Amino acid sequence: MQVTVLGASGRTGLHVVKLLRSRGHSVRAGLRSSGRADEVAGLGAEPVVADVTADAADLVEAIAGSEVVISAVGAPDPDEASVNLVDRDGAISAIRAAEKAGVSRYLQLSAQFADSPDQGDRLVRSILLAKQASDSVLQRSGLIWTIVRPGTLTDDPATGRVKIATHLEHGKVSRADVAAVLVAALDEPLTENRGFDVHSGDIPVNAALAAFG
Numbered sequence: 001m002q003v004t005v006l007g008a009s010g011r012t013g014l015h016v017v018k019l020l021r022s023r024g025h026s027v028r029a030g031l032r033s034s035g036r037a038d039e040v041a042g043l044g045a046e047p048v049v050a051d052v053t054a055d056a057a058d059l060v061e062a063i064a065g066s067e068v069v070i071s072a073v074g075a076p077d078p079d080e081a082s083v084n085l086v087d088r089d090g091a092i093s094a095i096r097a098a099e100k101a102g103v104s105r106y107l108q109l110s111a112q113f114a115d116s117p118d119q120g121d122r123l124v125r126s127i128l129l130a131k132q133a134s135d136s137v138l139q140r141s142g143l144i145w146t147i148v149r150p151g152t153l154t155d156d157p158a159t160g161r162v163k164i165a166t167h168l169e170h171g172k173v174s175r176a177d178v179a180a181v182l183v184a185a186l187d188e189p190l191t192e193n194r195g196f197d198v199h200s201g202d203i204p205v206n207a208a209l210a211a212f213g
């Protein structure tokens with residue numbers, strides 16, 4: 001399967017690229033700039049510049065030919081302007097580009113509480129509101145969507161085990177395990193047109209997805 005990963009150079013994005021490659025998928029690694037092209041090429045992915053804040057036509061071109069898009073994009077700066085530019089407007093632009101490019105399936109890495117964004121301080125609220133806006137556009141798009149809402153992300157090693165539910169209380173999960181959920185969701189039709197929270201847990205990823213569905 002040809003999959004484009006947006007935010008491929010990110011801490012979660014790199015895990016997604018590695019897992020997709022290990023499962024034999026053909027991966028296009030969407031990068032904000034060409035600076036980290038060698039790193040993703042070294043993982044067996046095809047680097048392509050895909051800045052979600054850039055010209056929409058360029059984004060369509062970057063995605064074209066892919067059956068699936070997985071977005072692990074996140075604002076590079078901890079301020080509201082960056083969040084609105086990348087996590088709201090850029091994420092929406094990427095969804096529209098995927099529609100225009102003829103993509104069928106779109107998996108979005110969102111955030112826990114994006115579906116109830118009256119949480120946290122001003123910056124956290126702005127992140128959640130931005131995610132809520134782009135998640136809503138994805139749900140109303142013509143794409144088959146999956147929205148993964150992790151709790152606080154950590155750099156702990158993969159466990160291959162998670163807890164998944166429509167809504168969970170506060171919790172944490174490693175980026176490696178979130179990547180495993182995103183990649184496993186590709187093979188689990190029960191995750192189509194669904195959104196769910198993810199934490200670390202004790203259920204193997206495939207079983208957790210199947211049980212959620």
Ligand SMILES: NC(=O)c1ccc[n+]([C@@H]2O[C@H](COP(=O)([O-])OP(=O)(O)OC[C@H]3O[C@@H](n4cnc5c(N)ncnc54)[C@H](OP(=O)(O)O)[C@@H]3O)[C@@H](O)[C@H]2O)c1
Nearest residue numbers: 007009010011012032051052053073074110111151152153
């Ligand atoms: N931190 C948390 O606890 C937490 C909790 C729940 C959800 N999340 C969400 O999970 C997602 C992934 O988090 P992470 O920690 O893996 O993020 P990360 O390491 O900061 O990676 C973000 C990725 O987005 C890319 N990016 C930034 N601006 C872009 C643009 N204009 N166009 C295209 N790509 C762009 C970055 O590219 P560069 O490498 O060039 O910078 C990077 O590849 C984010 O959306 C975040 O909001 C985070």
